[in-house]
Amino acid sequence: MLTCVWCGRSFAPAITVTMIWQWRPLPQPALCATCHDRLTPISPQHCPQCGRQQTTVEVCRDCRRWHDNLRNRAVYRYDAGMKAYMQQYKFQGDYRLRLGLQEALRLALEQVDYDILVPIPIDERTWQTRGFNQVTGWLTGQPFQQALAVTATHKDRPQSAKTRQERLLTPQPFELVAGASDLLANRRVLLLDDVYTTGRTLRHAAQQIYLGGAKAVTSLTLAR
Amino acid sequence: MTDFSELFGRRSPVPLPGAPEMVTSKAVTAIGQRWQCQRCRQWIAATDRLPNGDWYCRTCLQLGRLTSRDRLYTIPEPNRFARLVMGGLTWHGRLSARQMQAAQAVQKHALAGQRQLLWAVTGAGKTEIVYPALADALARGWRVAWVSPRIDVCLELAPRLQRDFGGVEQCVLYGGQPVPYHYCQLTICTTHQLLRFDQAFDWIIVDEVDAFPLATSPMLQVAIDRAQKTQGSCLYLTATPGERLQREIRQGKLAVTYLPLRYHGYLLPPLQLKISWRWRQQLGRGRLPAGLQRQLRLWWTARRPFLVFVPHVADLPVVMAVLMKAGLSGGTTVHAADPERQAKVQAFRAGNYRFLLTTTILERGVTFPKVAVAILGADDPVFSTAALVQIAGRVGRLATDSGGQVLAYCHSNARTVQRARNMITRLNRQGRRQGGRPC
Numbered sequence: 001m002l003t004c005v006w007c008g009r010s011f012a013p014a015i016t017v018t019m020i021w022q023w024r025p026l027p028q029p030a031l032c033a034t035c036h037d038r039l040t041p042i043s044p045q046h047c048p049q050c051g052r053q054q055t056t057v058e059v060c061r062d063c064r065r066w067h068d069n070l071r072n073r074a075v076y077r078y079d080a081g082m083k084a085y086m087q088q089y090k091f092q093g094d095y096r097l098r099l100g101l102q103e104a105l106r107l108a109l110e111q112v113d114y115d116i117l118v119p120i121p122i123d124e125r126t127w128q129t130r131g132f133n134q135v136t137g138w139l140t141g142q143p144f145q146q147a148l149a150v151t152a153t154h155k156d157r158p159q160s161a162k163t164r165q166e167r168l169l170t171p172q173p174f175e176l177v178a179g180a181s182d183l184l185a186n187r188r189v190l191l192l193d194d195v196y197t198t199g200r201t202l203r204h205a206a207q208q209i210y211l212g213g214a215k216a217v218t219s220l221t222l223a224r
Numbered sequence: 225m226t227d228f229s230e231l232f233g234r235r236s237p238v239p240l241p242g243a244p245e246m247v248t249s250k251a252v253t254a255i256g257q258r259w260q261c262q263r264c265r266q267w268i269a270a271t272d273r274l275p276n277g278d279w280y281c282r283t284c285l286q287l288g289r290l291t292s293r294d295r296l297y298t299i300p301e302p303n304r305f306a307r308l309v310m311g312g313l314t315w316h317g318r319l320s321a322r323q324m325q326a327a328q329a330v331q332k333h334a335l336a337g338q339r340q341l342l343w344a345v346t347g348a349g350k351t352e353i354v355y356p357a358l359a360d361a362l363a364r365g366w367r368v369a370w371v372s373p374r375i376d377v378c379l380e381l382a383p384r385l386q387r388d389f390g391g392v393e394q395c396v397l398y399g400g401q402p403v404p405y406h407y408c409q410l411t412i413c414t415t416h417q418l419l420r421f422d423q424a425f426d427w428i429i430v431d432e433v434d435a436f437p438l439a440t441s442p443m444l445q446v447a448i449d450r451a452q453k454t455q456g457s458c459l460y461l462t463a464t465p466g467e468r469l470q471r472e473i474r475q476g477k478l479a480v481t482y483l484p485l486r487y488h489g490y491l492l493p494p495l496q497l498k499i500s501w502r503w504r505q506q507l508g509r510g511r512l513p514a515g516l517q518r519q520l521r522l523w524w525t526a527r528r529p530f531l532v533f534v535p536h537v538a539d540l541p542v543v544m545a546v547l548m549k550a551g552l553s554g555g556t557t558v559h560a561a562d563p564e565r566q567a568k569v570q571a572f573r574a575g576n577y578r579f580l581l582t583t584t585i586l587e588r589g590v591t592f593p594k595v596a597v598a599i600l601g602a603d604d605p606v607f608s609t610a611a612l613v614q615i616a617g618r619v620g621r622l623a624t625d626s627g628g629q630v631l632a633y634c635h636s637n638a639r640t641v642q643r644a645r646n647m648i649t650r651l652n653r654q655g656r657r658q659g660g661r662p663c
Contacts, residue, residue, distance in 0.1 A: 093289045095274050096282060131274035131291060 004032035005099050006085070030099040036193035038081030039217040041104075042074050042224065050196055051224050053077050059189045062198070070203060070217075073195055074224030075108045077103075082223045086195065090134045098137035099107070101222060112220060116145050116183065120205055135192050138222065144192070147180040147212065148205055159201060167198045174208045183213035191219035228405035233301035233367070233424025235263055237294045244299075251294035252279050263290055263419050265446045283443055284419055286399060298422045301453065303365055303411045308509055311359030312391025315352075316472040320487060320659065323353050329481040330459065331357040334427060336459045341433075341473065344483035344650050346463040346588075347618025351384065353483070354429060354459070362392055362409060366426035369411045370449065371418060373438035375399075377431055377589045382412050406473045415444045421451040428452050432588060433460040433469070434610045463617060464610035464647070484654035488623035490663040491652045493630050495616045495645045500633045503601060507539070512546050516598060516633050520579075523596050524552050529572065530596040531586065533615055535604035537561075540581050543600065547581075554578035560585045591621045598631045603638035612644035620663045628663070 001010045011032035019026060028038070042053045049063035051074035076082050089097040107119075119135040127133070136144065150173055159167055176184075189209050191202055196219075206217040228243040231234075237251060252261055252268065259268040261281035268279050278291040290296075319327055326344065333340040334357045344350050361368055364439045370385065372378050375398050382396045395406055397413035397420075415430070415438050428448060430438075438444045452458060460469065460478075472478040486492070498507065500506075500513030512520075523530045534543055540557040556577050558568045565585075573592055580586070584606060597619050602612060612632070619628035632641055652660070 088285075092285055093274075093280065094282060094285055095280065096269075096272055127276065131276045131278050131280070133275070137275075 002028060002030075002032075004035055005030045005096055006035040006088075007032060013219075029103070032210075035100070039085065039101075040077045040081070041075055046074070046224075050074075050199060051221070052196075053224070066199065066203070068203070070199065070206060070219065072199070072202060072219045072221060072224070073108070073112065074196055074221045075104055076223050078195055078223040087135075087224070088195065090130070093132075095131050095132050095137060098134075102138050102140050105222065106140055106142070108220060109142060109190075112190055112218065113188065114218065115187040116147070116189050116214075117142060118147045118189055118191050118205075119144055120191065120193040120201060120207065121146060121148050121150050134194050139192075145180075145183055147177060147189075148167075148174045148208060149177050149185055151175045159197070160195075164198055167200050170200055170204075172204050172207070173201075174205050176208055176212050181212045184209060184214045186213065186215050188216045188218075189214045191217060193219065193221045194223065196221040196224045200221055228299060229304065230405065231297060231299040232304070232407050233298070233406075233421055235296050235298050235420055235422040237288065237290060237296060239295075239297040246299055246615045248295050248297050250292070251290040251296050252281060252292040255357075259292065261290055262296060263287070264443045265450070266443055278483065282382050287416070287419060293464060296422075301367060301424045303367055303426075305365055307365065308363055308391055308409075311357065311362035312389045312393070313359040314390035315355055315388035317352060317587060319352060319356075321347075322483065322485060323349055323487060326481050326483045326562055327353045327356045330354060333481070334361060334459065336456065337455060338479045339457055339460075339477070339482065340479040341460045341462070341465060341469060342481050342483070343465055344461070344463060345486055345655070346614060347486045347591075347621040348463075348483045349487040350431075350461045350463075350483075351381070354461070355388065358389070358429070358458075361427050362389070367409055367411075367424060368427045368429070369413060369418065369421075369425045370429045370431065371413050371415050371448070371545075372431040372445065373415045373435045374432055374589065375414055377435075378412055378414055380589060381431065385410065385412060400452070415447060418444075418447040418451040423450070423453045423456075425452050426456045428456070428458040429461065431461045433462045434464050434466045435588065439466055439610075464613045466610065477611055482654070484651045485658050485660045486621070486655075489660055490620060490623075490626075491655050492648050493616060493619045493628055493659045493663060494652070495612065495641070495648055496629065496631050497602075497637060497641060497645065498631055498633045499635075499637070503633060503635055507542055507546075510542075510549075512543065512550075512600075513633055516600065516631075517546075517550060519631060520547065520552060520600065521550070524578065527578070528596050529575070529577075529592060529594060530598065531581065531583045531592070531618060533581060533587075533597070533599045533602075533607075534581065535601045535606040537583055539600075540583070544581055552579070555580060557581040558586070584611055584615075586618070587611050588617075590618065592618065593622050594625050594628065595619060596628050596630075598633065600633050601635070602632035602641050603634035605637055605640075607640060609640045609643040609647065612641060613647050616648060618645070626663050 003010050013029050046053050047060040049059050051072045053062055088094045122133050191205050202219050209217045228240050242321050252259055259279045264284040273279055278293050280289055280291045315345055334580050392410045393408035394410045397417040473480050503513050510635040537559045616630040619630050
């Protein structure tokens with residue numbers, strides 16, 4: 001019996017004959033089936049630029065307005081279930097919930113080709129109050145480089161509290177850390193963030209990474 | 225002068241600068257090798273450490289996260305209230321002779337500062353019985369909390385107390401309440417909210433003490449003990465005390481007042497056991513036990529409103545489909561996560577639905593006139609003894625109701641069902657001695 005990190009109920013994970021036949025340690029899911037079903041994975045039918053779930057595979061309207069070619073993949077849809085998860089993990093600060101999505105992120109990272117993984121940083125104030133970076137919490141030992149830092153020492157409001165227009169007008173919040181150019185020169189960089197909403201944050205970050213001399217920048221977010 | 229009353233008897237992570245007599249302590253302290261949250265008194269798991277080195281408490285996370293960096297601030301409760309005439313009581317109803325007797329006993333125990341239990345059957349008028357003692361307590365300047373583990377109970381109770389104690393300032397606290405907290409003499413809240421109080425109350429009334437989650441949560445038991453003053457006491461209200469409370473009565477640690485008869489003097493309807501062999505498998509094939517279906521049709525044609533309890537939310541659509549196929553229309557289903565839950569219950573009470581399929585959420589705190597009850601799968605572990613007695617207590621709550629039945633359909637004669645039947649029989653025996661009539 002395992003205990004679900006989200007709802008706290010104990011549950012027995014489903015075991016199939018294949019799992020036994022493979023002769024590997026049995027998987028230890030952190031979420032029970034009910035909680036797992038609250039999150040909806042994004043199917044292959046998504047926008048080729050931002051990774052949004054849709055019925056076609058054409059570039060979506062929001063992406064056409066950007067006139068660039070950022071490539072983002074997302075693991076889950078940002079629906080009611082995902083919002084509830086983020087609310088508890090990020091805003092209430094329940095660090096243990098990170099265990100719930102580590103496996104999904106590990107599988108998603110295996111699908112992507114990259115040289116360097118750069119998680120989106122959080123500012124000093126958030127680090128003090130929240131006590132953790134929500135993005136690196138999901139990593140299970142994958143090597144990453146903290147090549148970016150937040151310049152604005154004090155954000156007046158978090159991104160999540162702004163409207164689309166306000167978010168698009170946000171000034172560049174990131175800078176490269178000292179010595180980042182050596183790391184990034186001619187490498188393929190993967191940016192990692194929690195939620196893609198307007199794409200403003202990721203584009204700001206990508207801009208800085210390109211300035212550092214990276215060959216290509218793609219991104220992966222947990223939700224879109 | 226700034227108002228510091230917000231911290232009176234509270235345990236808050238936000239200080240009020242300049243407040244006199246403000247006491248502060250660490251929110252999470254190390255005890256030996258382990259860490260303990262000082263708000264909920266639960267141990268923190270060794271893995272719940274943040275990357276910045278702080279420990280945080282997951283148990284009371286819903287009330288706002290506490291880390292080892294935080295401090296808790298409190299000002300000892302000064303009982304700063306205006307003197308009330310009659311304890312602010314504006315209720316003009318009358319208690320029956322039996323209720324009066326119980327009310328006096330409750331008042332006596334409360335004055336003596338004893339922990340006590342009011343064991344009154346479902347539909348005995350527990351709330352009103354407490355009124356004289358509550359008015360007395362408020363007139364003495366006590367700070368009182370009326371708490372319940374169930375938010376529904378709090379929400380139903382608040383307007384009643386608002387009406388019947390018009391002279392007392394009150395506030396209602398629960399997760400997601402619309403109005404912020406303010407200092408007042410009578411607080412109505414969920415048991416979780418008591419975690420925010422520190423030796424604040426002279427008297428705590430715990431309504432439905434055996435209900436989930438209080439019965440199984442050591443955190444909430446501790447919360448009740450710590451929210452009352454050292455010389456304070458508490459009163460438990462229930463129709464179905466659990467094993468622990470019954471043991472404390474036997475050991476003499478708990479004063480008890482019995483009321484085995486409903487306010488209208490009728491006895492409780494007995495729980496009738498109907499064995500329906502392999503009902504779960506039958507349901508899987510899209511059939512209800514034949515007896516149950518016949519009975520539901522009888523009620524349906526007689527236009528008697530009825531409740532059907534099922535063990536799990538997943539069973540609701542299945543049973544509903546069977547009933548629809550059998551031509552029993554005009555009913556609906558309701559469960560805990562149903563967004564229209566309150567509206568559906570209201571509509572059923574008003575007679576807009578002919579029946580309601582539900583889970584244990586409607587086991588207590590609701591009154592429907594003339595209702596009959598069937599429990600499908602009463603032997604399922606979801607239905608505890610207390611739950612079954614409470615469910616049976618939905619029937620015949622009004623003086624005008626008669627002939628309501630409670631039928632329990634189960635695969636086998638489970639121990640919980642036996643105990644529930646025994647409890648009802650025992651209460652009815654005591655009730656008959658006091659002159660109760662079968663309904």
